[in-house]
Amino acid sequence: MPRFAPFAGALGGPTLLSHGRVPGTSVSHVRRSLASFLLILAVTSALLAQAPEPGPGEVVVRAYTLKHQRAGEALSLVYPLLSPRGTVELQPQGNTLVIRDTQATVKRIMPVLRAFDHPARPLRLEVIMVRASRSPVSPPVRRSDLPEQLTNRLQALLAYDVFETQAQAQLGGVEGQWVVYDLGPEFRVSFRFGTLLDEQRVKLSNFRISRRVEGRPEATLLQTNLNIRIDQTTSLGLAKSEASREALMMVLTLREGDGAAAGRR
Numbered sequence: 001m002p003r004f005a006p007f008a009g010a011l012g013g014p015t016l017l018s019h020g021r022v023p024g025t026s027v028s029h030v031r032r033s034l035a036s037f038l039l040i041l042a043v044t045s046a047l048l049a050q051a052p053e054p055g056p057g058e059v060v061v062r063a064y065t066l067k068h069q070r071a072g073e074a075l076s077l078v079y080p081l082l083s084p085r086g087t088v089e090l091q092p093q094g095n096t097l098v099i100r101d102t103q104a105t106v107k108r109i110m111p112v113l114r115a116f117d118h119p120a121r122p123l124r125l126e127v128i129m130v131r132a133s134r135s136p137v138s139p140p141v142r143r144s145d146l147p148e149q150l151t152n153r154l155q156a157l158l159a160y161d162v163f164e165t166q167a168q169a170q171l172g173g174v175e176g177q178w179v180v181y182d183l184g185p186e187f188r189v190s191f192r193f194g195t196l197l198d199e200q201r202v203k204l205s206n207f208r209i210s211r212r213v214e215g216r217p218e219a220t221l222l223q224t225n226l227n228i229r230i231d232q233t234t235s236l237g238l239a240k241s242e243a244s245r246e247a248l249m250m251v252l253t254l255r256e257g258d259g260a261a262a263g264r265r
């Protein structure tokens with residue numbers, strides 16, 4: 001016959017413990033608890049399944065964290081797509097955009113952000129520095145060491161007759177990268193590649209061209225932001241006035257892909 005020993009229970013009364021056996025929860029109690037849990041889980045799942053999605057006109061909040069590109073550069077894409085009720089907040093620490101707008105608007109914005117947030121692609125910028133001047137003889141004699149098509153283009157931009165190449169290079173990099181390059185002993189170009197968009201255009205942020213003359217401090221000739229398209233030539237002319245006898249011209253052509261002759265510094 002088993003022996004029993006007294007034990008003080010939670011309420012102070014004696015509790016009998018069977019010698020050699022550990023008291024525990026009964027199997028039937030565990031089964032009842034498990035069944036109750038499964039029932040609650042099933043009811044919760046059913047309620048979630050019945051919960052309606054926000055309507056197209058309801059305002060929702062959506063946070064999107066970019067993995068590859070800068071969230072700040074995506075702002076210019078998001079702003080035009082917002083409805084009059086919409087706002088967008090930049091969280092630079094997490095590289096995240098928080099968009100508050102109607103459900104229909106947010107659904108239009110998300111694919112644009114996903115397409116923008118692609119891994120950095122290689123780019124190269126072909127740069128030609130050209131000194132343009134007017135022929136000293138009359139009638140003027142046209143002279144150029146550039147291709148004829150490019151010469152005609154530059155002459156249409158500024159009425160000069162003589163075009164001489166001063167420096168030429170291919171500046172390679174990737175989206176988001178800074179590039180600083182010395183074009184010969186006289187010129188320096190610096191900028192940051194932006195992100196290649198679906199329209200095949202790229203922003204060159206803080207594009208700066210400067211000139212160095214011996215005995216003088218470096219002088220900035222141009223500093224601006226440029227939006228240029230892939231495989232299209234952009235020409236810039238720098239002159240004191242339209243009547244100037246000389247002008248400095250810059251020919252830019254952006255290509256996708258890494259150039260073997262690209263210069264990086």
